[in-house]
Amino acid sequence: MSATRSPSMRSKLFVPGSRPELFDKAWQSAADAISFDLEDAVAEDRKIEARDYVARALERRTTSGKVVIVRINPWGEPFFADDLEAVVRPGLDIVNLPKVESAETILETARLLDRLERENGIGRRVGILANIETARGLRVAAEISLSHERVIGLQLGFGDLFEPLGVERSPLALAPVRLAVRLAAAEAGIDAFDGAFVGVADGEAFRMDAEAGRALGLAGKSCIHPSQIDIVNAVFFPRAAEIENARRIVAKAEEMLARGVGAFMVDGVMADGPFIDRARTVLRIAEGAAHHA
Ligand SMILES: CC(C)(COP(=O)(O)OP(=O)(O)OC[C@H]1O[C@@H](n2cnc3c(N)ncnc32)[C@H](O)[C@@H]1OP(=O)(O)O)[C@@H](O)C(=O)NCCC(=O)NCCSC(=O)C[C@H](O)C(=O)O
Numbered sequence: 001m002s003a004t005r006s007p008s009m010r011s012k013l014f015v016p017g018s019r020p021e022l023f024d025k026a027w028q029s030a031a032d033a034i035s036f037d038l039e040d041a042v043a044e045d046r047k048i049e050a051r052d053y054v055a056r057a058l059e060r061r062t063t064s065g066k067v068v069i070v071r072i073n074p075w076g077e078p079f080f081a082d083d084l085e086a087v088v089r090p091g092l093d094i095v096n097l098p099k100v101e102s103a104e105t106i107l108e109t110a111r112l113l114d115r116l117e118r119e120n121g122i123g124r125r126v127g128i129l130a131n132i133e134t135a136r137g138l139r140v141a142a143e144i145s146l147s148h149e150r151v152i153g154l155q156l157g158f159g160d161l162f163e164p165l166g167v168e169r170s171p172l173a174l175a176p177v178r179l180a181v182r183l184a185a186a187e188a189g190i191d192a193f194d195g196a197f198v199g200v201a202d203g204e205a206f207r208m209d210a211e212a213g214r215a216l217g218l219a220g221k222s223c224i225h226p227s228q229i230d231i232v233n234a235v236f237f238p239r240a241a242e243i244e245n246a247r248r249i250v251a252k253a254e255e256m257l258a259r260g261v262g263a264f265m266v267d268g269v270m271a272d273g274p275f276i277d278r279a280r281t282v283l284r285i286a287e288g289a290a291h292h293a
């Protein structure tokens with residue numbers, strides 16, 4: 001039950017594909033999604049080995065309570081086609097494309113997915129999570145989100161976007177990028193997801209970073225360590241007061257709309273169309289997150 005085609009994914013735990021000893025822990029974690037990585041977390045000389053570990057893990061998938069993602073190597077680079085071929089298995093929900101810079105990349109990937117799903121007898125449609133993590137990708141982010149119905153979300157990547165440019169991850173730099181990507185995703189009615197935070201040892205700084213993403217409408221956040229999962233799940237779950245307020249708005253809306261009244265007061269605050277829609281979304285998010293628990 002979702003008004004967007006994005007799955008409910010507050011926390012997405014990255015696991016390097018070359019570290020199969022971590023896979024069980026990731027499967028058993030409280031993360032809403034697990035993201036096997038074949039890209040930047042895997043050394044060049046272990047890419048093929050990692051791909052094999054991940055393909056085997058997908059074949060052995062037993063859990064249905066988690067969204068399963070694989071981040072493959074970028075389109076146009078040598079590992080891309082073989083990665084895609086190896087991971088389109090019944091255990092895969094979403095393929096994560098790094099460093100997307102054009103709608104054509106999505107269209108080409110979608111064509112390959114059509115063929116691989118047919119050949120591998122996959123009964124469901126694999127979604128595409130597109131990373132926005134280059135200057136060019138940011139400029140055309142709305143075109144990317146609108147390019148194909150397989151695109152289920154935009155994923156921020158601050159490491160790739162900022163590190164080469166020497167941009168510090170200050171709130172000043174993060175906020176406009178987060179908002180731009182959130183708005184680009186909104187054009188297609190899909191969610192945008194916040195990037196990873198590398199200060200694994202500093203839980204409080206991580207929580208504040210997650211709160212800043214949430215405040216700009218992001219739907220979830222990457223985790224690179226199990227210690228980050230509970231923080232993200234809590235931050236991206238609507239607050240009790242927010243849920244209560246949403247319930248009151250929805251209840252009053254039913255009464256007022258039936259009387260032909262579009263704008264009304266709830267606890268001293270006006271509500272009308274967009275506030276009613278948001279209240280319904282809050283209740284849907286709370287319900288969707290409860291399904292992961
Ligand atoms: C960040 C790490 C390299 C830290 O590794 P390590 O020092 O080995 O962790 P700990 O000793 O603290 O581990 C504690 C226990 O947790 C398990 N563990 C650790 N990490 C994971 C994990 N990711 N999944 C599952 N389990 C994990 C350890 O085995 C310990 O267990 P136990 O012994 O039972 O206590 C490491 O966490 C790591 O590699 N993380 C993932 C890194 C990654 O995938 N990075 C790429 C994605 S982020 C990105 O690229 C962003 C974007 O594209 C951008 O451009 O910004």
Ligand SMILES: [Mg+2]
Pocket residue numbers: 040098133157159160
């Ligand atoms: Mg990256």
